Amino acid sequence: MPTSTDTPGPVDTRLTSGSLASRAARTGAMTPLGRLGLPSDVAAMVLALTTVPLSPVR
Structure with a gap:
């Protein structure tokens, strides 16, 4: 059975806004x-x- 994944890089959210703000x-x-x-x-x-x-990828 095929599967898919989503692995985003840095995402600007309320949770990350403080830690990412400076950079x-x-x-x-x-x-x-x-x-x-x-x-x-x-x-x-x-x-x-x-x-x-x-x-499927073959």
Whole structure:
């Protein structure tokens, strides 16, 4: 049975805002998006992974 995973990088949330505030620009610049992720970014990926039929990789 195929499985999917979502492993986001740093995400800007209320929980992480204090710890990431001082280094948000530098950390975000090192990500593929060039910024910190947003909860909506993660939600969109999870939605895509759970609604598209998957086929095994061979």
